[in-house]
Amino acid sequence: MFEKIKKDFTTMTWVLIPVAIAINIAIGQIVVLLKLPVFLDSIGTVLVGIVAGPWAGALTGALSNTIWGLFNPDSLPWWPVAFFIGLVAGLCANAGLFKNWWKVILSGFLIALTAAIVSTPISVYLYGGITASGSSFITAYLLQTGQGVLSAVLSTGFLVEPVDKITTAMLAFVIVQGLSKRLVARFPRPENAEVESGNNTTQIIIALVVVVVVVALGFVVRNMLAG
Amino acid sequence: MHERLSFFVKRDSALHHLNPLTKIVLALSIILVSIFSPWYWTSHGLLLVVIVPLVFIGKVANEYFTSALRLILPAAGFIFFMQAFFQPIGQTVIFNFWFLDITQESLLFAFRIATRITVMISAFTLFLLTTHPSELMSDLTRRGLPPQFAYVIISTLQILPQMQAKAQTIIAAQRSRGLDTESTFFKRIGSVVPLVSPLVFGSLVEVEERAIAIEARGFTSKKAKTSLYEISDRSSDKFIRWGLVILVIISIVLKLWLS
Structure with a gap:
């Protein structure tokens, strides 16, 4: 078991992790500036999960939130969520779920379910269900209709997370496909990123179209809920 | 820098x-x-x-x-x-x-x-x-934290300002060839791709170079390292x-x- 995990942590992996954390933070901050209806703060984590396996992804996630906590203290308590995002992304990649665009939607969905389940106890225990994120508006509404805290937080998670995590998984897939084959082959698990059918340019284009559609859907849903 | x-x-x-x-x-x-x-x-x-x-x-x-x-x-x-x-x-x-x-x-x-x-x-x-972050990391390494963890944390703290500087260079370069970065909302969204993709791909391509550089300095060596402080x-x-x-x-x- 440990020998297997150790094999994923080559020098390439150790060097990739800081870069992935920086990508998480850089893209996450740009998205905040643009006021998009997603967070996209775990693209780097999913990326490491794909090319270096689940444990490297999990480590990236946990460290990413800890370091982000230096200048955005609110992200600190959520490190277990990021840990599981990386872990599940890596497991999906090992199962071959990052090999073409519709499988990536499936892994994005699985990551979203995990994130919703893991974040619920943190949100309920630490914040009483109402966190600093904008989606707490939905939770508050559900609480007013008489639902319990646990089920209100969980249903909000199931509503909000898929949009974000499917976009994240898609963009991580696009980045991996955009890298040269020679570079990807230097990472521990290059086979996870091989495209099954068709060439990867078409896969990239389809994936980008899916991203635009999903984000647009997110916009529509948010505006419906707000108005 | x-x-x-x-x-x-x-x-x-x-x-x-x-x-x-x-x-x-x-x-x-x-x-x-x-x-x-x-x-x-x-x-x-x-x-x-x-x-x-x-x-x-x-x-x-x-x-x-x-x-x-x-x-x-x-x-x-x-x-x-x-x-x-x-x-x-x-x-x-x-x-x-x-x-x-x-x-x-x-x-x-x-x-x-x-x-x-x-x-x-x-x-x-x-x-x-x-x-001081380096003081914390060398103390924790001395107590048995794998040195790779210390590398990841210290290196992230170094890469973040570097990436910010690189982002500024990219923004300046794209503007000089006429990219619209500060008008309407949709134009700004459209300019995200030409700004973000050089940043992301550029830093990922550097990974290999960095890996070779630190491996040449004994990163994977199992021997106990001495500390300056x-x-x-x-x-x-x-x-x-x-x-x-x-x-x-x-x-x-x-x-x-x-x-």
Whole structure:
């Protein structure tokens, strides 16, 4: 078991992790500036999960939130969520779920379910269900209709997370496909990123179209809920 | 350019001379006690009786209160309003707006959560202000943390400012060839791809070069490395650490016993 995990942590992996954390933070901050209806703060984590396996992804996630906590203290308590995002992304990649665009939607969905389940106890225990994120508006509404805290937080998670995590998984897939084959082959698990059918340019284009559609859907849903 | 992202302020104080591990244990136990303590006023007390005096002992009052105004107050204030409005508890309605009402109970609850968040962030800020990141990492490596972890953390702190500088270069370069980066919303969205993709792909391509460079300097070598700096760890440090651990255990036991 440990020998297997150790094999994923080559020098390439150790060097990739800081870069992935920086990508998480850089893209996450740009998205905040643009006021998009997603967070996209775990693209780097999913990326490491794909090319270096689940444990490297999990480590990236946990460290990413800890370091982000230096200048955005609110992200600190959520490190277990990021840990599981990386872990599940890596497991999906090992199962071959990052090999073409519709499988990536499936892994994005699985990551979203995990994130919703893991974040619920943190949100309920630490914040009483109402966190600093904008989606707490939905939770508050559900609480007013008489639902319990646990089920209100969980249903909000199931509503909000898929949009974000499917976009994240898609963009991580696009980045991996955009890298040269020679570079990807230097990472521990290059086979996870091989495209099954068709060439990867078409896969990239389809994936980008899916991203635009999903984000647009997110916009529509948010505006419906707000108005 | 090779500036490191760090909040460390070099001063000569009792807090600065403590061992880094003692300071991290101190911050964590303040956070854990404020989460687990069964009494309503514990967090408020911790803030006034423990954190504020420590800030003055550590001689970082200026820096702490600036960051409190800039970082902590907005975060805690936002949480306070969210909680006060959205928590559906309590009977005594003070203020009503649409389907949301502020009750006496929800105000008290909001005050508690907001103070708890303030305590958590303050403890962490105090630790960052008085501890140099490299000092912390070399101390933890000496105690058995794999050196690769230390590499990841220190290297991330170095890469972030570098990436910011690179982003500025890319923005300038794309503007000089006529990319619209500051007009309407949709034009700005359209300019995200030509700005972000060189940044992301550029840094990923550098990974291989970096890996070769650090491997050539013995990164994977199993031999014990010697350190340039000695980090003090006095017996008083050990005494403080164990005292804090016992305090945390007491508060968890009290919480389980009283609830």
